[in-house]
Amino acid sequence: MSILLNNISKNYGTFSALNNINLEIPAGELVALLGPSGCGKTTLLRIIAGLEYADEGRVILNGVDETDQHVSRRGIGFVFQHYALFRHMTVFDNVAFGLRVKHKRDRPSETIIKQKVHDLLNLVQLDWLHNRHPDQLSGGQRQRIALARALAVEPSVLLLDEPFGALDASVRKDLRIWLRNLHSQLHVTSIFVTHDQEEAMEVASQVVVLNKGIIEQQGSPSDIYDHPANAFVSKFIGQTNVFHVDSPSRLWLESTGLRPAMETQIAHVRPHDIEITKAVNESGASAIIEDWQHLGALIRIVLSNNLPHNETNTLVYAEMSNESFKQLELRKGDKVDVRIRQVHWFH
Amino acid sequence: MSQSRIMPGFRPALGFTLFYLGLVVLIPLSTLIFKSLQLGWQDYVNIITHNRVLAAFRVSFVTALVAAAIASFFGFIIAWVFTRYSFTGKKLMDALIDLPFALPTAVAGIVLATIFQPSGILGKFLIDSFNLRIAYTPSGIVVALIFISIPFVVRTVEPVLQEFDSRMEEAASSLGATRLQVFTKIIFPNIFPALLTGFALAFARGVGEYGSVIFIAGNIPYISEIVPLLIVTKLEQYEYAGATAIALTMLVISFALLLFINLLQMWIRKRSGQL
Numbered sequence: 001m002s003i004l005l006n007n008i009s010k011n012y013g014t015f016s017a018l019n020n021i022n023l024e025i026p027a028g029e030l031v032a033l034l035g036p037s038g039c040g041k042t043t044l045l046r047i048i049a050g051l052e053y054a055d056e057g058r059v060i061l062n063g064v065d066e067t068d069q070h071v072s073r074r075g076i077g078f079v080f081q082h083y084a085l086f087r088h089m090t091v092f093d094n095v096a097f098g099l100r101v102k103h104k105r106d107r108p109s110e111t112i113i114k115q116k117v118h119d120l121l122n123l124v125q126l127d128w129l130h131n132r133h134p135d136q137l138s139g140g141q142r143q144r145i146a147l148a149r150a151l152a153v154e155p156s157v158l159l160l161d162e163p164f165g166a167l168d169a170s171v172r173k174d175l176r177i178w179l180r181n182l183h184s185q186l187h188v189t190s191i192f193v194t195h196d197q198e199e200a201m202e203v204a205s206q207v208v209v210l211n212k213g214i215i216e217q218q219g220s221p222s223d224i225y226d227h228p229a230n231a232f233v234s235k236f237i238g239q240t241n242v243f244h245v246d247s248p249s250r251l252w253l254e255s256t257g258l259r260p261a262m263e264t265q266i267a268h269v270r271p272h273d274i275e276i277t278k279a280v281n282e283s284g285a286s287a288i289i290e291d292w293q294h295l296g297a298l299i300r301i302v303l304s305n306n307l308p309h310n311e312t313n314t315l316v317y318a319e320m321s322n323e324s325f326k327q328l329e330l331r332k333g334d335k336v337d338v339r340i341r342q343v344h345w346f347h
Numbered sequence: 348m349s350q351s352r353i354m355p356g357f358r359p360a361l362g363f364t365l366f367y368l369g370l371v372v373l374i375p376l377s378t379l380i381f382k383s384l385q386l387g388w389q390d391y392v393n394i395i396t397h398n399r400v401l402a403a404f405r406v407s408f409v410t411a412l413v414a415a416a417i418a419s420f421f422g423f424i425i426a427w428v429f430t431r432y433s434f435t436g437k438k439l440m441d442a443l444i445d446l447p448f449a450l451p452t453a454v455a456g457i458v459l460a461t462i463f464q465p466s467g468i469l470g471k472f473l474i475d476s477f478n479l480r481i482a483y484t485p486s487g488i489v490v491a492l493i494f495i496s497i498p499f500v501v502r503t504v505e506p507v508l509q510e511f512d513s514r515m516e517e518a519a520s521s522l523g524a525t526r527l528q529v530f531t532k533i534i535f536p537n538i539f540p541a542l543l544t545g546f547a548l549a550f551a552r553g554v555g556e557y558g559s560v561i562f563i564a565g566n567i568p569y570i571s572e573i574v575p576l577l578i579v580t581k582l583e584q585y586e587y588a589g590a591t592a593i594a595l596t597m598l599v600i601s602f603a604l605l606l607f608i609n610l611l612q613m614w615i616r617k618r619s620g621q622l
Contacts (some may be wrong), residue, residue: 049521050521051517051520051521070520071517071520071521072520072521072522072523072524072525073523076521077521077522078517078518078521080514080517080518082512082514084512084514084515084517084518085515085518086515086518086519086533087515087537087619088536088537088619089619097519097522097524097532098522098523098524101519101522101523101524101525101528101532102523133619146518149518149522150521150522152522153522153523
């Protein structure tokens with residue numbers, strides 16, 4: 001089912017949480033709403049769900065205007081950051097809830113409900129816990145039960161609010177892959193909210209970057225990474241070195257042979273776009289190695305500028321593979337030549 | 348007990364608890380038992396099966412149960428309004444709820460008797476329009492007990508309602524539940540243990556209440572005479588043994604009822620995995 005948001009605005013008093021949001025999500029996608037905290041991403045998700053109402057604009061689900069429809073009649077599944085499992089019910093009863101509250105004429109028989117709940121619990125690989133209460137489960141298990149509960153009513157849209165936010169790092173990693181696999185099995189249109197760009201890039205097929213109540217960019221993860229629409233997106237998605245053209249750091253750029261284009265103010269350079277080679281000529285070398293850190297497969301190198309005016313010094317981060325770093329046999333204080341492979345210029 | 352505990356101070360804490368229980372609760376109560384032992388079994392049975400005594404027991408327990416049930420219903424609604432809505436004058440109303448705690452109960456009894464007596468403002472209206480007499484009947488006792496016990500319900504239910512995770516309601520709504528289903532299947536089961544505690548407190552307070560009731564009840568033997576009054580009457584006639592026999596019986600019944608409510612609560616919690 002496709003989702004179409006038309007000019008959505010929402011204010012809390014004088015604070016504008018969402019400002020004229022237009023968004024189209026085709027059926028079957030797994031979309032990440034990505035942004036820093038307070039950017040309005042959760043509010044937008046809750047407006048799609050019907051848990052909150054927009055001040056202006058329309059919410060159109062699968063061609064039907066659902067703007068004024070109550071959450072219970074929108075046919076959505078919602079998964080909360082802190083699970084919101086019914087603590088007075090067993091896992092089985094939690095998952096069966098959505099089926100049991102159906103109106104008599106739509107409600108399946110208890111045998112069908114039983115079959116369906118066990119199927120769902122098998123899908124999330126937790127059928128052996130069906131008799132437990134939520135308090136007896138781990139965080140990761142609770143989140144999977146919450147997902148099974150939301151899927152029980154066969155929602156046409158699945159909405160997840162920071163689904164991995166309350167979990168510890170290793171569980172989060174497992175669940176991300178698991179969610180991606182589950183989506184490729186079910187193909188239900190899904191939106192999840194996250195502030196973690198890595199999570200968005202890893203799980204989603206489409207990423208929508210939000211900031212201060214407006215959409216900065218929408219696209220596939222590689223689109224957004226390789227062609228950031230503006231400085232905010234470039235900085236938010238992954239590490240980047242920022243050079244302001246009207247500050248001393250421009251000397252850094254010029255020393256590597258780059259000239260800012262007309263009317264551009266800011267240059268962003270990703271650490272892995274900085275290539276380091278041993279200095280051919282010590283006095284003409286552009287940078288000095290200040291420090292380096294081992295990040296696993298990558299080495300992060302901290303560079304300072306090898307210019308006569310020391311007050312203009314800015315630290316720049318470069319990354320290279322472990323392997324190439326070893327081959328270069330670099331030490332702290334070595335002078336190096338720097339080449340920048342790619343720069344993103346922004347106004 | 349020899350293994351070390353994570354929480355320090357178990358022995359002194361338990362010792363203090365037992366000391367306190369002994370000094371304040373058990374010693375006075377055992378005196379009660381000791382005193383009534385001066386009676387023979389037959390005398391004891393004769394006293395408590397006297398018709399007037401049995402009638403008083405019925406009046407006391409029935410009015411306390413009815414009042415606790417009504418107080419639980421209205422107390423729940425008041426707590427609900429206080430936690431769910433914000434409106435002007437809420438702080439003032441919040442303070443008013445506690446007034447019965449502070450007011451001498453005799454004052455409450457006199458005020459209630461004044462407005463509910465046949466010539467009083469409310470009493471006249473009720474008699475004229477519904478032919479309903481409140482003052483000087485068991486209904487009067489119920490009215491007084493509701494007034495006294497409503498804060499117990501409000502103050503026990505309120506914090507639980509406040510802590511209730513409203514995301515559970517949202518989750519239920521998103522799964523297609525109607526407002527009524529959300530209330531009956533999600534909110535109420537989570538609040539019920541607290542409501543039961545409020546009920547038990549209201550009931551216990553109601554059974555023991557004396558000051559407010561004697562002014563509004565009329566104290567007609569066999570009809571609106573409560574057990575505490577009967578005890579006081581016996582004391583005034585120097586029938587100490589008789590008074591303690593009735594007191595002891597009342598104590599045993601109250602304790603049994605409260606224990607039953609506690610067990611019921613434990614059973615509910617266990618069943619819903621909250622233990």
